[in-house]
Amino acid sequence: MSTPSPVSITAGDGPGQPERTPELEELYRGFEKELLVPLWTEIGDLMPHAPQSKALPHCWRWSDLLPLAERAGELVPVGRGGERRAIALANPGLDGRPFAAPTLWAAIQYLNPREDAPVHRHTQNAFRFVVEGEGVWTVVNGDPVAMRRGDFLPQAGWNWHGHHNVSSTPMAWIDGLDIPFQYFADSTFFEFGPDEVEDTSAPDRSRSERLWGHPGLRPLTHLQPTPSTPLLAYRWEHTDRALAEQLALEAEGYAATVEPGHAAVRYTNPTTGGDVLPTLRTEFHRLAPGTETAGRREVGSSVFQVFEGTGEVTVGDASWRVEHGDMFVVPSWQQLTLRSEAGLDLFRFSDTPVLERLHQDRVEITPTSKENA
Amino acid sequence: MSTPSPVSITAGDGPGQPERTPELEELYRGFEKELLVPLWTEIGDLMPHAPQSKALPHCWRWSDLLPLAERAGELVPVGRGGERRAIALANPGLDGRPFAAPTLWAAIQYLNPREDAPVHRHTQNAFRFVVEGEGVWTVVNGDPVAMRRGDFLPQAGWNWHGHHNVSSTPMAWIDGLDIPFQYFADSTFFEFGPDEVEDTSAPDRSRSERLWGHPGLRPLTHLQPTPSTPLLAYRWEHTDRALAEQLALEAEGYAATVEPGHAAVRYTNPTTGGDVLPTLRTEFHRLAPGTETAGRREVGSSVFQVFEGTGEVTVGDASWRVEHGDMFVVPSWQQLTLRSEAGLDLFRFSDTPVLERLHQDRVEITPTSKENA
């Protein structure tokens, strides 16, 4: 082919760089011809002293997201090929790609009354979190699972699933997936299923919950650990109660919170006690009124959505006042601090299981400077 | 010393036995003197073709157990030294030792109104199961845990615990422990605590349940797996519902039961999804009316208690009609078949985790002969 080589080496300056001579330039042209790149011109970018994510802290407002999703509900059909009326957060540092963070996909999905999103399956791990509304059942391998305010609904890779709005009102929710990670790792498979969900019934509780939703009890039919959770819905009433109990216990003088005024639970796989999905960690955090968290930075990316309340969020050099439905991203190794006003409830997801399973996780806590609070 | 050697070898007959000559007898005396025993005279006992437990199938009747416990309540104080008013099942094959099976301890415990069982801790793993009654709180590391009908209350080794009857009625329940196993393994440690429980309050829910009793939710303060469950009570309402749901799902046409009409749950450690205690497995089984289970034999010992209903139990060559509170033991590799009349609810515990962790577990299922049912 006559196309020029895609490799282009620029002789650098600075420590460790060789003298820029004609011979060096000739050597670099030789490298380019053979599709080679030296370490010494790239090391500053590739091997920084601490993570320098290209992703930027950013906050998307629910007051912007929801109207755009509603408008898409008017203009964009949901059907085979497009598959989902989902609109993804595109981190401003990631070249316009629909990636909230290098590894994470976050989107608002919208379904009109009586609408179906067609059945498919994919290796990407997914979940839904419902910041408001109800009326949609997600049907997973034929099991209809109600989606209601505050619910967390994991959807492990390679399970058939479609969504079905049984109500007369539209519904929006957020999706989280590991699409960018699997796109990078070249591990994605995808298959089409039926155009409409196979079971349009709308039971209050899914079969999954009826089998698995009893604390500490495991059906004798399912005794092997599974990589992903078999429980398809984590209901708000349980999450809310668990968080309220932690704060109540703290008030009674017992250790039950991450730090003063900061309750938190992790959604877990009852067959292992570990994360619900192999690549995604999901948690819910509640800050009592007037709480400020310690500064925390960790390796890996997170996305938060505000569920209730208001507060101030600081990520690295960025800071926002946030409220219901707002979503923000915390890039790797950027410090996060949260401050509540009259209370703040937050859903969080992250790629931490990837880092932990590969022994790349690291966390640094900076205590709050109370004087500045 | 002039005391005779404790070793005594009897020359045997049969395949593989040497000819009984004076020289052989002299050799055997030489063995005895040096505390040696040949394999060839012992192999039939030590290495049978399949497990030949010395334990025998046996059934203890609640109608016998409870009056004796009540009488002990009149005659035997509970206090430091004796520690507990517990009366243990002594398997008829095990030399009068208080062992329900070679590895398992099972006892009825009884506490009078306002009585305390003093605080201690031990390496033995324990649990309580409440076949009837209420009014006692078991206080574990200072956390009072209500004990009520149908509840299962694990008590992992080396935690401080005492019991306290806050009510004006006596209460009986059963204790299960790995006392015989740890006695055999020479692993037991024991320490005294205060003579009375440190917290005599009687909350409806323990702090443990408030932290851990939410399905699939884990407090962020406790993220490491622990060998034993941190959840100190598994309430009857959850167990009952889980079992009812399995039978309901079966009736709706879905796979949810171990076999037709046979629902079952295992109590699990939410930090691992595995058994609640390192040495003890605990389960609850429900047979719909008129159900007969497949014959099942497995390596390891089990003890059952009937919670509700009536039925017929066959263990090896033994068979009993059982009802509320009756307890029976299934020795290793003896076949068990259960038949319900108008329904049968059973609590079960076993030493299976020991066998599984050491890769000695084995199970054999014999399908029901419907013709004979």
Added chain:
Amino acid sequence: MSTPSPVSITAGDGPGQPERTPELEELYRGFEKELLVPLWTEIGDLMPHAPQSKALPHCWRWSDLLPLAERAGELVPVGRGGERRAIALANPGLDGRPFAAPTLWAAIQYLNPREDAPVHRHTQNAFRFVVEGEGVWTVVNGDPVAMRRGDFLPQAGWNWHGHHNVSSTPMAWIDGLDIPFQYFADSTFFEFGPDEVEDTSAPDRSRSERLWGHPGLRPLTHLQPTPSTPLLAYRWEHTDRALAEQLALEAEGYAATVEPGHAAVRYTNPTTGGDVLPTLRTEFHRLAPGTETAGRREVGSSVFQVFEGTGEVTVGDASWRVEHGDMFVVPSWQQLTLRSEAGLDLFRFSDTPVLERLHQDRVEITPTSKENA
């Protein structure tokens, strides 16, 4: 049946014991009749403050063992039924049973020239250790494995195996098994194979070693972890070198020994890095000349055999001067101290994996009092 109940309760004295009244005696008779035993009369024996093993420290002399085994070689055939010419250590505290410790079997086995020990398999985990001699091949699932001085040869449960002496001299070695443990746990299965080994060839290296005996290299045909090691021989040359290197590294100033002058290796399963057998730990210890170890007590039982050298061994209150081939037992929680004269090489096996997997392990180290050394 008219046979008397096997249960017999003796009213006790001391703290926590009820007053000895006629009513109490009547209650106890009621217990006996129903096969019940109270905790309060048994707790002192069953739940001591620290392990009180019935096993006693004891030392068996090679100078006694070997002649008795040789004499058995003259008088006792090896064949089907008796299976092995193995003579077991019977701990003086264990009622004359052929148990070196509650959980452990240790025996000397002896095979005449050209003799075969017939093929069988059993669930008991086993190993051989060769304190001297050579000439026998143990044939495991058809793979002949040479047995030579210093070699350790694991033999996981449920593999077919026989032994075959290809030489013109007899050979003795020691066997270690978990027979007492599996006898207690009622988990033993046994099957006969052919009367003679299927492959009488005598290769220098077994197929197992050719596949698995390369440090850190795993055949791509066997990528799943197995509960027991697939490597059937751990050769003396490697063990000796590993120990020599530890002492050499220590001499060069690097941390490589358990304590000064004390080198040690554990035999491990290359598919997991853990113990070679699910129930047995095996190690080799080397003390440089004039070394005294710290006192060590741990939960669980051990048996040692002196391979080379001389020294003094203290176990609890017992003490012996030991030399080549001597075997001694360390009961649970008895303190062990070793002192070498011109050097001391020791093979050790124990039931520690049982304790560790069930979270019952505990260790206590008492530093050497140098003044007394």
Added chain:
Amino acid sequence: MSTPSPVSITAGDGPGQPERTPELEELYRGFEKELLVPLWTEIGDLMPHAPQSKALPHCWRWSDLLPLAERAGELVPVGRGGERRAIALANPGLDGRPFAAPTLWAAIQYLNPREDAPVHRHTQNAFRFVVEGEGVWTVVNGDPVAMRRGDFLPQAGWNWHGHHNVSSTPMAWIDGLDIPFQYFADSTFFEFGPDEVEDTSAPDRSRSERLWGHPGLRPLTHLQPTPSTPLLAYRWEHTDRALAEQLALEAEGYAATVEPGHAAVRYTNPTTGGDVLPTLRTEFHRLAPGTETAGRREVGSSVFQVFEGTGEVTVGDASWRVEHGDMFVVPSWQQLTLRSEAGLDLFRFSDTPVLERLHQDRVEITPTSKENA
């Protein structure tokens, strides 16, 4: 800021795409303004039916690589800042970045006589493989490790290391790292150490090998599993022998090879039996003369280097005749077939541990069509 939004959405055609109306275009402009991207325009790229790696099959020739490295040896110093004279393979599909595959770095490194590469540490996991030559010691945490032909030398993340050429001849070898993966995951940390290695001695065996290089033997000083191997050198003599034994066993009629004529070993961590490094799998494959492998495709990327022999390699639609030192990349889900001439020895590394630990691994084997061979 006034800079335009980096998001740009192009209305698409085809199944599932909405009608291209002015209203839709306005909606898309609204998305762009809020940094949002719809799934339906991106799904074909992001969620293909099977992995569609942007990486391309490519082969780099040793006859090109080595002269360029030698020339770099003349022109480019090794020192602080540039750190290493390493020249990386740049996959033609990956935008000129120095990435052999999306997750994998592969480079030739070159050190002149008496030269030092300065000490540093980084979270990236690394290894060296020596296709020819000797004379360099890599010094890991102060432990000098000889590098010689055929040796594999893992270098787990966050260990201090430098290289030191003690000889009078230059030396080249290849480096493999997870640089692209950690760059993507934003997990990289890096620290400078001394400019010269701290120990310039040149022992035949490293301290690591003296502690860990004994098959199946573990020092009692190191009993916990570690995420990466503590063994710093896997010597050619062992690898060569293991492969030769597999082919010899096959010739003797035993199952020992992956497929006929195809021997292979995986380098493993002796503390776990698993991969040497958390993110990288490393193997060595040997094809007997005239062997053709089954077609194999798997999720994840691999890089191979020919160690000895010649043959033909087919990766997807590409095919090359390869010889000593040639390196080629197999992108995810591209089928690989190998054919040897007079024999072919290949070193391989891959990102499979990442896929396996996250449950994204998948393999498909296509038997060789002997007719076409």
